[in-house]
Amino acid sequence: MDGPIFSVRGAEYAYKGASCPAIEDVNLSVASGEWVALLGTNGSGKSTLAKMMNALLVPTRGVCFVMGMDTSDAELAAFIRRNVALVFQNPDDQIVASIVEEDVAFGPENLGLPSDAIRAVVERALRLTGLSETRRRGSHSLSGGQKQRLALAGALAMEPKALILDESTSMLDPEGRASFLDCLRELNARGITVIQITHRMEEVVHASRIVVMEKGKIAWDGSPYIFWEEKRAAFGFDIPPELELLRSLRAGGFVPAGTRPAVNDLLEALCL
Amino acid sequence: MKFSNGFSMGQFVPGESRVHSLDPRCKIMGMFILLAVPFAAKKPLDFVPAAFCLYAISAASGIRFAKLLRAGRPVLFLIAFTAILNLFWTPGREITRLGPLRVTAEGVTLAFCVSLRIYCLVMMAAALMMTTSPMDFASGAERLMSPLAVIKFPVSEMAMMMTIALRFIPTLFEESERIMKAQMSRGADFESGGLIKRARAYIPILAPLFIQVFVRADNLATAMESRCYVPGAPRTKLNPLVWRSRDTAAMACVIAFVVFSLVWNRYIYRLADLLCPESLF
Numbered sequence: 171m172d173g174p175i176f177s178v179r180g181a182e183y184a185y186k187g188a189s190c191p192a193i194e195d196v197n198l199s200v201a202s203g204e205w206v207a208l209l210g211t212n213g214s215g216k217s218t219l220a221k222m223m224n225a226l227l228v229p230t231r232g233v234c235f236v237m238g239m240d241t242s243d244a245e246l247a248a249f250i251r252r253n254v255a256l257v258f259q260n261p262d263d264q265i266v267a268s269i270v271e272e273d274v275a276f277g278p279e280n281l282g283l284p285s286d287a288i289r290a291v292v293e294r295a296l297r298l299t300g301l302s303e304t305r306r307r308g309s310h311s312l313s314g315g316q317k318q319r320l321a322l323a324g325a326l327a328m329e330p331k332a333l334i335l336d337e338s339t340s341m342l343d344p345e346g347r348a349s350f351l352d353c354l355r356e357l358n359a360r361g362i363t364v365i366q367i368t369h370r371m372e373e374v375v376h377a378s379r380i381v382v383m384e385k386g387k388i389a390w391d392g393s394p395y396i397f398w399e400e401k402r403a404a405f406g407f408d409i410p411p412e413l414e415l416l417r418s419l420r421a422g423g424f425v426p427a428g429t430r431p432a433v434n435d436l437l438e439a440l441c442l
Numbered sequence: 443m444k445f446s447n448g449f450s451m452g453q454f455v456p457g458e459s460r461v462h463s464l465d466p467r468c469k470i471m472g473m474f475i476l477l478a479v480p481f482a483a484k485k486p487l488d489f490v491p492a493a494f495c496l497y498a499i500s501a502a503s504g505i506r507f508a509k510l511l512r513a514g515r516p517v518l519f520l521i522a523f524t525a526i527l528n529l530f531w532t533p534g535r536e537i538t539r540l541g542p543l544r545v546t547a548e549g550v551t552l553a554f555c556v557s558l559r560i561y562c563l564v565m566m567a568a569a570l571m572m573t574t575s576p577m578d579f580a581s582g583a584e585r586l587m588s589p590l591a592v593i594k595f596p597v598s599e600m601a602m603m604m605t606i607a608l609r610f611i612p613t614l615f616e617e618s619e620r621i622m623k624a625q626m627s628r629g630a631d632f633e634s635g636g637l638i639k640r641a642r643a644y645i646p647i648l649a650p651l652f653i654q655v656f657v658r659a660d661n662l663a664t665a666m667e668s669r670c671y672v673p674g675a676p677r678t679k680l681n682p683l684v685w686r687s688r689d690t691a692a693m694a695c696v697i698a699f700v701v702f703s704l705v706w707n708r709y710i711y712r713l714a715d716l717l718c719p720e721s722l723f
Contacts, residue, residue, distance in 0.1 A: 224668050248670050256668045263658055264665035268454050268609045272577040275680035277669040288680045306456050310612040324669065 173238055175332050175363050176200040176223055180232035183218050191230070192218040193386040202331065205354075205364040207374040207394075209407065210383035216367045219383070220334045223365065225250040237331065252281060255325030259337040261317035270312070270320060271296065271305040277328040295326040299353055315346025322353065332363035339373060351376060371410040453612060454575050460688070461503035461573045466582025468689035472696045473570045479703045480562035486554055487710050491703035492562045499569045513568030514561045521557045528553040576608035581683055599673050606662070617654055621647050 178198040184191040193215035200206055208216050221227040222234050225241040236254055239246045255277075258264050267273035274295050278288040296302045299319040304312065312320060318338060325333060335354070339347045347370075355376060358364050366377065374380060380397045382390040382405050390401055398413050409417075419425045456462075461469070479492045500507040514521075530540075534548030571579070584601035591597045622632065625646050632643045 221664075226664060226668055248672070251668055251670050256665075258661065258665055260661070262613055263661035264669075266606065266609065266662070266666060266669075268576045268605075269456065272575060272680060276666075276671070279677045279679060280670040280672070280675070282676060282678050284678060285680060285682055288678065292680065308454065308456055309609070310616075328669065 174199040175202045175237055176365075177235040178219070178222070178229075178232070179234075181219075181222060181229040181234055182231035183222060183227055184230050185218075191386055193222075193383075194231075196232070196386075196388055198381065198388060198391070200332075200363060200365065202363055203358070203361050205358050205366065205376060205378045207377035207380050208365060208367045208383065209369075209374065209380060209405070210389075214383040215386040216383050217336050218386075220256060220336050220365065220367060223332075223334055224254050224256040226256070248281075252277075252328050253331045254334060255328050255330035255332070256334045256336065257318075257321050257325050257338045259340055261314075261321040261341070264321050264324065265309045265317065268308055268310070269305075270301060270307050270309055273309055273320060274301075274323045274327045277324055281328070291327045291329060295323040298326055298357070299323040300349070313346070315342050315349065318342055318346065318350060319353065322350070326357070330362065332365065333357065334365040334367075336367045337369065338366075339368065339370065347373070371408050372412065375410050375412050453572065454608075455505055455509075455572045456575070457504050457573070459502060459504045459573070461499060461569075463688075464573075464692055465683055465685050465689045466574050466578040467585055467683065467685070468692050469570050469574055470579070470582050470586060472693060473566050475693075475696050475700055476566055477563060478700050480559045480566075482704055482707060483555060483559065484707070485551060485711065486558070487714065488703075488707045489555075489558050489562065490710075491699070491706050492558075495699060495703075496562070496565050496569065499566075499573075503569065503573045505569070505572050509572075510565050510568055513572075514564045517560060517564050521560050524560065525553040525557045528556050571608070576605045578681070579608070580605040581679060585683060596674065598677070602671075602673075610658070613658075614651070614655070618647060618651055621650050621654075 176198065177200075178196050181196045182191050182194040196215070196219060198219075208219070210216050218227060222229060222241065223236060225234075225236065225247045228234075228242045234241045236250045239250055241247070241250060265273050266276045271292055274292045275288050278291050283291070292305075293302075296305055299322050301316065301319055301323055304316060309317070309320060318341065321338070322333075333354075339350055342350060351373060354364055354366075358376075366373065368374065374394065377394055380390070380392065380394050381388060382397075382401075384405075390397070390405065392401075398409060402409060416425065464472075476492075476495060479495060480489065483489050483492065496510060497507055499505075500510050529545060529549045529552075530543040532546055532549035532552050534546035536544050537547050537550070538545045574582070580601040583604060584597055587595070587597045587600065622630075626632070630643060630646060632640060634640075635643070
C-alpha cells in the first residue's frame with residue numbers, strides 16, 4: 171500500500187449530550203507497518219480516536235480515512251472493520267461464544283467466508299496466539315491472559331492490516347503481558363500496523379512512534395527517543411526500567427554515546 | 443458463600459462423545475420427544491424408563507449422572523412448593539392428617555409424580571445444554587425455527603440472543619460473586635436474619651449487577667459490530683450443520699424408546715399387580 175493506512179484530518183467527535191467534544195482538530199497519519207503508542211490520561215480522547223479509526227464512530231467534523239476509504243461511508247464500514255481490528259480492554263466484554271474456536275470464528279462467519287476458509291484462518295489465529303491447545307475449551311474457563319489472547323485471536327482471524335489495542339494488556343499479569351507483547355512484536359514484524367493505547371510505559375518501548383493526547387487534542391507526536399529524552403517529564407510519564415538501564419549503561423560508557431540500540435536488541439544482549 | 447456453587451444448569455461441558463457429536467437439531471427434537479416419557483407418567487413406576495433414559499444419556503455423553511442430578515438443584519424450591527400443594531390439596535382417600543391438612547393417597551402419588559416430572563424435565567434440558575455448545579444450539583434452533591422467517595420472525599437475531607445469553611450465564615455468576623464479596627467486605631450480611639431481611643440484603647447486589655449487565659451489553663454490542671456483525675445479515679458457519687445417518691439412527695432410537703415407555707406404562711402395573719397385589723404403587 172502506497173499511502174498511509176490511517177489518515178485523520180481535522181477530526182472532531184462529540185458524544186450526544188456532552189458539553190465539549192471528546193476529540194477536536196485531530197490530525198494523524200500512520201504509515202503501514204508502524205507501531206504507534208497512543209498515550210494520554212483518562213478522558214483524553216484515545217478510545218474515541220481508536221473507535222473512529224475502526225469506523226465505529228464517524229467524525230462529526232473533519233475526515234478519517236482508512237486505507238484510503240472514508241469512514242463516513244456506511245457501505246465501506248465492513249471493509250474497514252475487516253482490515254482494522256480493535257481489541258478492547260476487558261476480554262469478557264468481547265468474547266461472544268462459549269468455545270474458544272467458535273469465538274475466533276465469529277468474525278470470519280460474519281464476513282461470510284466458506285467453512286474451509288474459516289477453519290484455516292481460525293487455525294492460523296490460534297497458532298499465532300498460542301491457543302491451539304485450548305481450541306475446544308470453554309472460553310469462561312481460560313485465565314485472564316488466555317482470554318486476552320483469545321480476544322486478539324478473534325481480531326487476527328479477520329486477517330487485518332492493522333490492530334488497534336485499547337488498553338488490552340491492563341488486565342494481564344506481568345507474565346501474560348510479556349507473552350501478549352511478544353505476540354504483538356511478531357505480528358508487527360509480519361507487517362501488521364499496531365496502534366497501542368496504554369498507560370504502561372514498559373510497553374511503549376516497543377513502539378516506533380509515540381503520540382500523546384491531552385484534552386482531546388494531539389499534544390505531541392514523534393520519535394520515542396526524543397520523547398524519553400526531552401518530553402517525558404513535561405507530560406508526567408515515568409521512564410520505563412529498560413530505558414533507565416540503557417541510560418545507566420550509556421553513562422558508564424558501555425553503550426557508545428550517540429548510538430541508539432533497539433531496546434529489544436539490548437535486552438536480548440543482556441540476557442545472553 | 444458462593445452463588446455458583448455446584449451450578450451446572452445450562453453450562454456446556456466440552457467433550458467428544460457420541461451425544462456431543464450429534465446434530466443439534468437431532469438433540470433438540472430428541473429432547474422434546476423424550477419429554478413425552480415423564481409427561482405421560484402418572485404413577486411412580488412410570489418414571490423408570492425416564493430414569494433409565496437419563497442414565498443412558500449420561501453414560502453415552504460422559505457426563506456424570508451426579509452432575510445431571512445437580513442440575514435440578516436450582517428448581518428444588520419450585521419442586522417442593524408444587525409437591526406441598528399437591529400433597530395437601532388433592533382430594534381422595536385420607537391416609538393421615540397434619541393439623542387441619544388432610545394427606546390423601548392420591549395426593550402422595552401426585553406430589554411424587556409432579557416432583558419427578560419437573561426434575562426429569564430439568565435434567566433432560568440440562569443434558570441437552572451440557573452436550574451442545576451454545577453456538578451449535580443456536581444454529582440448531584435457528585434452523586428449526588427457520589419456517590417462522592416467513593412471518594418476519596427475527597430467527598437469526600433470536601438465535602444470536604440465545605448464544606449470548608448462554609455464554610454470559612457463568613460470567614454473570616462470577617460478577618454476582620464479585621459484587622457480593624465486595625459488599626461483604628464492607629459489612630453486608632447475607633446469611634443472618636429472616637427471609638425478608640435476607641431478601642433485602644440482596645438489593646445492594648442486584649442494583650450494581652443490573653448496571654453491570656447494561657454496561658456489558660453495550661460493550662459487547664460495540665465489540666460485535668467491530669467484528670462485522672450485522673443483525674439479520676447472512677452468516678456462514680465454522681461447523682455447518684450436517685444431518686448424518688447417525689442422527690437418523692439416534693432419532694429412531696428416541697422414538698422407539700418413547701413408544702416402549704408408553705407401552706411399559708400400560709402394562710407394568712398389570713405385572714406389578716400380578717406379582718404383588720397389595721403394593722401401594
